[in-house]
Amino acid sequence: MACMIICLFMFQERKPSFLFNFLFESSHEGGKYSEEDIRDEINITTIGSDTSATTISFVLLMFATFHQIRPVFAREITQDIKAQQFAMLR
Numbered sequence: 001m002a003c004m005i006i007c008l009f010m011f012q013e014r015k016p017s018f019l020f021n022f023l024f025e026s027s028h029e030g031g032k033y034s035e036e037d038i039r040d041e042i043n044i045t046t047i048g049s050d051t052s053a054t055t056i057s058f059v060l061l062m063f064a065t066f067h068q069i070r071p072v073f074a075r076e077i078t079q080d081i082k083a084q085q086f087a088m089l090r
Contacts, residue, residue, distance in 0.1 A: 024038065
């Protein structure tokens, strides 16, 4: 069943991306974007969404596997960050 839902999602019609349309149109109208620029933008967008999806999947797997981390995680994301803690984030 899950496989069928994934297949339906993959082959559904999607709305065109305005960013990609803009890049393609500007390259054909003698604009400032070359084919290499467009390819780079597509690669960055694809890589970014794939990385985000992988990270979210991993976090959800950890929540499902280790129930004891849920309260710790909730406490950490709701507490305020103090000025001295910003140095630790670097």
